[in-house]
Amino acid sequence: MLNVSDLLEQLKQTPYRMIEVATRHTGVVTFEALRQGDSVHGPEGTWKEKPGTKLATLTRERNPKPIYAPEKGVIETIHTELENQFVECGTPLVTIRHYLTREEVESIILREALYLFKAPERAKYYFTPEIDAKVRSSEQGSVTVTNGQELFIMSRMKREVPLQYSGPSGVIYAIYFKPTENVDQDAPLIGVCPEHAKTLLQDMKTKDAIRDYLVKNVGLPYKLYTKGICQPPKEFGEYNADTFIPRFTQKESIKLVVSGGPGKQSQFWVPFPQVWKPVSVKIGE
Numbered sequence: 429m430l431n432v433s434d435l436l437e438q439l440k441q442t443p444y445r446m447i448e449v450a451t452r453h454t455g456v457v458t459f460e461a462l463r464q465g466d467s468v469h470g471p472e473g474t475w476k477e478k479p480g481t482k483l484a485t486l487t488r489e490r491n492p493k494p495i496y497a498p499e500k501g502v503i504e505t506i507h508t509e510l511e512n513q514f515v516e517c518g519t520p521l522v523t524i525r526h527y528l529t530r531e532e533v534e535s536i537i538l539r540e541a542l543y544l545f546k547a548p549e550r551a552k553y554y555f556t557p558e559i560d561a562k563v564r565s566s567e568q569g570s571v572t573v574t575n576g577q578e579l580f581i582m583s584r585m586k587r588e589v590p591l592q593y594s595g596p597s598g599v600i601y602a603i604y605f606k607p608t609e610n611v612d613q614d615a616p617l618i619g620v621c622p623e624h625a626k627t628l629l630q631d632m633k634t635k636d637a638i639r640d641y642l643v644k645n646v647g648l649p650y651k652l653y654t655k656g657i658c659q660p661p662k663e664f665g666e667y668n669a670d671t672f673i674p675r676f677t678q679k680e681s682i683k684l685v686v687s688g689g690p691g692k693q694s695q696f697w698v699p700f701p702q703v704w705k706p707v708s709v710k711i712g713e
Contacts (some may be wrong), residue, residue, distance in 0.1 A: 435540060436634075439533055447499055449522040455488035456514050457521060462506060468497040468524060483522050486515075501526035537634065538602060542619030543595050547611045551584035553591070554607045563600065571600045573620060580617065598622045639679035647674040 451457065460482050462468070468481035480497035483506075487493070505523040515521075528536075547553060555563060559579055562571045573579060573593050580591040602619035605611045650660070651669035660673055667673065676682060 435537060439528065439536065443533075444501075444525050444527045446504065447501065447524045447526050448520050449483060449495065449498065449524065451486055451495075451515055451517055451519045451521060453486070453488060453517050454515065455486040455493070456512060457484055457486050457510050457519075459484045459506065459508055459511055459521075462503060462522075464503055464506060466503045468501060468503060470497055470499040470501075495521065497522075497524060499524060499526045535602075538619060539616065542601055542621050543598065544616040545593055545595050545618050545620060546614050546616050547605075548591070548613065549582075549584070550610060550613050551582045552607065552609070553605050553611055553617055554581045554583065555579065556581060556590070563603070573598065573600060573618075595620060596622070635684045636679070638684060639682045642682055643674060643676045643679045646676065647672050649673070 462481075462483065468483070470480040472478040472480075479494070480499070482494050482496055484495045485492050486495060501524040503522060504525045507521055510519070510521065554560070556578055559571065574597045575594060577593050578590050579593040582589050582591045598620040599622075600618050601621040604616045604618065611617065649670050650667055650673050653673060660667055661677065664673075
């Protein structure tokens with residue numbers, strides 16, 4: 429089960445990711461006047477039509493090709509020892525320390541929370557015409573998928589074959605590929621979320637946010653609680669029959685679990701008053 433608190437703590441300790449910029453083909457490399465610690469920017473503009481900071485130039489057969497920074501960040505390493513050297517395809521040139529944005533942190537959390545259907549091999553991928561029409565015309569998280577459904581067309585070396593989705597039923601919450609670009613093997617294509625969990629994710633990105641909301645908003649007037657069992661603590665203060673009494677006093681007591689099949693159903697299970705600590709037992713195969 430995903431522990432969001434632990435994941436957020438990890439992101440606090442390392443709020444960045446290292447991006448390695450390598451050569452895409454052979455050639456002679458020449459670097460721009462950059463050094464370790466310099467700031468660089470990624471593509472800009474509405475359509476990312478303006479390239480990022482120029483890092484180097486790779487020349488093959490008198491045909492120079494510029495190499496740009498793919499993201500904003502700070503240069504961690506630059507291999508200037510390769511200046512004017514012939515290099516092979518895939519040779520690392522620059523490493524950029526890219527500090528994560530809020531949207532990227534949310535995306536990392538979602539990748540851990542969603543079921544990721546991954547590319548079985550390096551190729552270009554397309555939705556089938558029927559699914560593509562639904563994705564284009566629907567709001568995010570409105571297209572339902574089921575196990576065994578023909579969802580993609582995989583294109584490689586002028587060969588196109590259908591690809592079935594395998595995984596839990598749910599809705600497509602995130603799309604990680606572009607039809608015009610190759611997708612590496614095991615890279616995620618889509619993120620699938622149970623339908624009701626998707627509804628919660630749209631407003632609250634973490635389990636802690638859901639717990640905070642429940643603590644603040646779930647409760648009843650005191651007169652509707654069972655007398656003698658639900659008694660406000662002394663530090664609550666004065667109250668009468670019509671005072672709103674929260675159902676929870678500690679958000680840590682709320683355990684959230686996503687389970688079951690498709691559909692928008694939720695259940696709220698309350699333990700016996702004498703049992704305050706939830707216990708989980710592994711179910712064997």
